[in-house]
Amino acid sequence: MPNRSVLEYSLGFEVYNFELDKVFREIAGRRARRVLIQLPDGMKVHALELAREIESKCGVEVIVSADPCYGGCDVALDEARRLSVDLIIHFGHTPFLKVEESPPVIYIPAFSELPVAGVVEKAVMLLRPHRVVGLVSTVQHVHKLGEAKRILEDRGFKVVIGGRCGRVAFDGQVLGCDVCAALSVMGDVDVFLVIAGGDFHALGVALSTGKPVVVADPYRGEARDISKLLKRTLSLRWSCIAKARDAEVFGVVVGVKPGQAMIEAALKARKLILSYGKRCYLIAAREFSPEVLYPFEDVDVFVIAACPRIAVDDAHRFRKPVITIGELRLALEGFEGVSGLPIPTILGWS
Ligand code: SF4
Missing domain, CATH: 3.40.50.11860 (Diphthamide synthesis DPH1/DPH2 domain 3)
Structure with missing residues (x-):
């Protein structure tokens, strides 16, 4: 992994893992001919590059959805049917719908490659004087929760990560409307640390648990308390x-x-x-x-x-x-x- 600055990351260089090999395999395996790709607004700058790459490697027609996309709740099924699409590639979220999806949908969480160690270190001061930390994140950072846990434990905290539950796909993952990974451990923790860009998910955890919440934001390279918000x-x-x-x-x-x-x-x-x-x-x-x-x-x-x-x-x-x-x-x-x-x-x- 090259050593890149937060500014470079914020400009969009190699931030997300779009798992293109998996995308190519799914398209070939399903013999798809027309594909709709959907990304949340924060990732849309990568849409045309992804479309180019998929078209050239798979020889399929790729349509980019330009509409806003806020979550796994927001899959463009109607649009895809109207456009005779036979596969949707939905980037940035995990499965949410409890209905049969037609056309089928491949979910690519788009894990972030941004380092989290620095912002977790910055959060340490804000987490004191609490002792037991509940640790959660958006799907983009769930693969870094283990690393964040080790850092906090080295600083003397006890750390608890809630298991997979509700509408999420990974241990410790939270959505804006589903923070059961936090709810399931709230009785055991003094404070929550949420690794996420922005305050949206942290606010959901604070509203739902009533516990103090600190955000470690790898995109801005800072940690902050959200009590005023x-x-x-x-x-x-x-x-x-x-x-x-x-x-x-x-x-x-x-x-x-x-x-x-x-x-x-x-x-x-x-x-x-x-x-x-x-x-x-x-x-x-x-x-x-x-x-x-x-x-x-x-x-x-x-x-x-x-x-x-x-x-x-x-x-x-x-x-x-x-x-x-x-x-x-x-x-x-x-x-x-x-x-x-x-x-x-x-x-x-x-
Ligand atoms: S908070 Fe929940 S319902 Fe709202 S956009 Fe996110 S996933 Fe969808």
């Missing part, structure tokens, strides 16, 4: 929940992406809203943005029956309050007598 997020959540309590007209917005089409949960939410004598509209959306919801002027509060992180992370962007399905119950059924923060409710899917 957590405080801001919770205060906004409470404000949205309080507004929902007094609202009269609700819009339950159901996602249409394969892993976000929570129609049953949306219908249950609607029934609950109607039972309180309030009005409710069902709305469907692929992408959630202020512009998409802007025309629905009559709606006081939107309930997101899709990715729960839309409400949690993007609430400040919307003109009207947006809440998760779990928060709807809290708003309607009341939170008097709730002691502390009903944190798991916020990310609750149903």
Whole structure:
């Protein structure tokens, strides 16, 4: 591995392992002729290079999906069928869907080649005075968890890595909406260290476990505590929940992406809203943005029956309050007598 600076990595040099040999084998083995490739936005700069490489090695037609792709919940099955694609190569995530995929999907996690030792060392100061550390990461860094564990143990910490569970594929892996690897060990740890780019996954761990969380971010080459972000997020959540309590007209917005089409949960939410004598509209959306919801002027509060992180992370962007399905119950059924923060409710899917 050449010795590269963080700046070079941030410019995209050899950051990810796209496992092209595996991709070539799968394409040949399945006799695919037209392939759709999907990457999360942060990896899309590599899309054309990947398309070129796959086309020249496999002699197949490659179509690059330009649409945003946020997770394994977001596989372009409809688009692939419409374009008569016979194989999807989905980079950057692990399998999430609990439905039969047609056309078939090959998941390439795209493990990051960025070193983590430096940022884990930087996290040590922030992790003290705690003694037992729960260690998790996004899929891009799960292969480095063993190394991170050894570093922390050498610094005197006891380290616990949660096993594979829920919708994840590896021990210690977390998603924005599924942190069961952290939940499964939260009773045994004082603090969590999350190895990830950005604060998105760390916030999910903090919201779900209520434990202090430190991020070791190999992309920025820094470690940071996210307590201020957590405080801001919770205060906004409470404000949205309080507004929902007094609202009269609700819009339950159901996602249409394969892993976000929570129609049953949306219908249950609607029934609950109607039972309180309030009005409710069902709305469907692929992408959630202020512009998409802007025309629905009559709606006081939107309930997101899709990715729960839309409400949690993007609430400040919307003109009207947006809440998760779990928060709807809290708003309607009341939170008097709730002691502390009903944190798991916020990310609750149903
Ligand atoms: S539902 Fe949201 S948080 Fe979960 S995998 Fe999809 S985009 Fe990520």
